[in-house]
Amino acid sequence: MSSVVDDGDLTARAGIRNAALRLFAERGHDAVTVREIATAAGVSPALVVHHFGSKDGLRGAVDTHAIDAFDRVFAELDDHDVAEMLTGGEATTSVAEAFSRMLPPGSPLPAYLRRLLLTNDPAGAAIFGRWFGATRRLLDAMVTLGAARPSDDPDVRAAFLLVNDLAVILLRNQIATAIGDDPLTPAGLDRWARQASAIYLEGAFAAPPAEPPGSAPNTSNIPNEPPEEAPS
Amino acid sequence: MSSVVDDGDLTARAGIRNAALRLFAERGHDAVTVREIATAAGVSPALVVHHFGSKDGLRGAVDTHAIDAFDRVFAELDDHDVAEMLTGGEATTSVAEAFSRMLPPGSPLPAYLRRLLLTNDPAGAAIFGRWFGATRRLLDAMVTLGAARPSDDPDVRAAFLLVNDLAVILLRNQIATAIGDDPLTPAGLDRWARQASAIYLEGAFAAPPAEPPGSAPNTSNIPNEPPEEAPS
DNA sequence: CAATATACTAAACGCTTGTTCAGCAACCTT
DNA sequence: AAGGTTGCTGAACAAGCGTTTAGTATATTG
Missing domain, CATH: 1.10.357.10 (Tetracycline Repressor, domain 2)
Structure with missing residues (x-):
């Protein structure tokens, strides 16, 4: 019901911030360029720094x-x-x-x-x-x-x-x-x-002494490793 | 005792790979430059790509x-x-x-x-x-x-x-x-x-019905959030 | 209505990036 | 000893980066 995000905010500034949030989250701060953020927000790269001072300022706002x-x-x-x-x-x-x-x-x-x-x-x-x-x-x-x-x-x-x-x-x-x-x-x-x-x-684990001996039916495949190739 | 890394390998190639591993781990792939890796390994940037083809090739080797x-x-x-x-x-x-x-x-x-x-x-x-x-x-x-x-x-x-x-x-x-x-x-x-x-x-948690009613002494400060400032 | 501030853009600047290139030693071959 | 491969470097290149600048509309103010 109640959401912590209120996107009634549709100013260009908020649009840039939201686009940056999404891109930063998906790909990391360093892998995202200012130009990508601007394109995603539908504005020019210069507007990004006009509103947030720098890419680092935008990161801080986000x-x-x-x-x-x-x-x-x-x-x-x-x-x-x-x-x-x-x-x-x-x-x-x-x-x-x-x-x-x-x-x-x-x-x-x-x-x-x-x-x-x-x-x-x-x-x-x-x-x-x-x-x-x-x-x-x-x-x-x-x-x-x-x-x-x-x-x-x-x-x-x-x-x-x-x-x-x-x-x-x-x-x-x-x-x-x-x-x-x-x-x-x-x-x-x-x-x-x-x-x-x-x-x-x-x-999750049973205490060791509580083990009932003899009553251990085998369910299915048991533990052996599948033959992975192991290069030296 | 037994270690999974054998650093008896002291070729320049291995040195580059180890330096890259350390730097990549600390700061992430994108934030590390080829020049930094080369300096850390004590070689020239050109040798890095000579041995690994490209930065991405180095990443793959690491x-x-x-x-x-x-x-x-x-x-x-x-x-x-x-x-x-x-x-x-x-x-x-x-x-x-x-x-x-x-x-x-x-x-x-x-x-x-x-x-x-x-x-x-x-x-x-x-x-x-x-x-x-x-x-x-x-x-x-x-x-x-x-x-x-x-x-x-x-x-x-x-x-x-x-x-x-x-x-x-x-x-x-x-x-x-x-x-x-x-x-x-x-x-x-x-x-x-x-x-x-x-x-x-x-x-970690007690089963609900085992609660003894009436015996609940207060130890110290109970759960209320400390007054963080909350800007809109 | 003039003046000033705000929101915004196109173009360019300087810098750093990954990568290339030409060349130099040192080592194998034969 | 000649010839070639290998390990390695300094210098340069094109591309992409964050950022700056100059300028244009659109509001806001007096």
Whole structure:
């Protein structure tokens, strides 16, 4: 329903910024030229620098615009998470879910977040730090409410959960081809959340002593590597 | 002990390739110039193209070189995992652990893998596909042996676990500043593996009905967002 | 209505880029 | 020792880059 992007803004300036956001997200800052951005926005290259001073200025404007949207997503996620937690619902609400809930399907923002986190620039570091703090606080609250097990290293556990969440966005394309569903669409997200919930609630691996000997029916093909060619 | 890189190779060609690998990993393919690579390798720019045909040819050579090393790491990891599983040890062996075990501390290979996976190029897609298949087969074997719980969506679960593992490499820097330890050093890796094992064995969240009502003491500051300024 | 500011463009400038070219040593051949 | 391949370089080239400049319409102001 509610979207974090308001594209009622149809000035040329906003058009340039949106075109740059999309191109930067798809191909990276360095691989995109000012002329390409101008063409995509339907203006002249000179207008780009007239509005933003330089290509780097445009990059900065796109950064703040995107980060603003990300923070709105995460704030909404935080509220949503706390609410679900208090009502005793599924506690596993993910960043990916918030993204697919609040962003239109073809939004370039997930890919831009990927660029932001990949390049070691301060904007990505700042947003990660803020999200880490929020995750840490949420987990603390869940522990005191009995909704999460206590941990002897809560910083690492918070980082672990946040990072697993972000990985869905970072590796979206690879995941999509591997499982046959885009994990940022409702269908893929549902499958993903099911497995995540199962693991976060009960774990994935069995404790070693609990193995029942003798009752191991073979399902199908077992582990041997297929013969990949291995050049020296 | 055993390293996957053999730098007994000190030809100028190998020197160029190593310098390019390091620079590409740190700053991305587009942001690095041929002249920079040549200077870093102590040769002239013309020698770079003499040996590799073009900058793109150099990129291809670096790609195959890196992918070769990655496959050796993953093959070793696979053996290691199966062995530990069969002896009943800790089943949670990670890609990150294999990296820190087999690569020298300052190796550019983790960062290069990050570029490969996040730039949508076919090399990254291929390596992810191969690793996904291996993870999937390993989990199947673990299930038949009783070392892992069965799953109703094994593809998604395998992708989930692989992706969580890769996230450590993708977000290494952000994790390091968040938890105060580089997760690819033995110290950070140990902390990380502890929390991962705990979650993968028992889960992180408590089942909802187990909540004891009335016993919820407040520890400190609870989840409200810090007052960030939000420009429209 | 004159004057000034704003939105915008075509053309060009200087610089950096990847790449080419001609030539120089050092090594094999035979 | 002559001839040729190999490893390597300095200098230059064309193309593409971000940016500047000069100028034109279209608003906005006094």
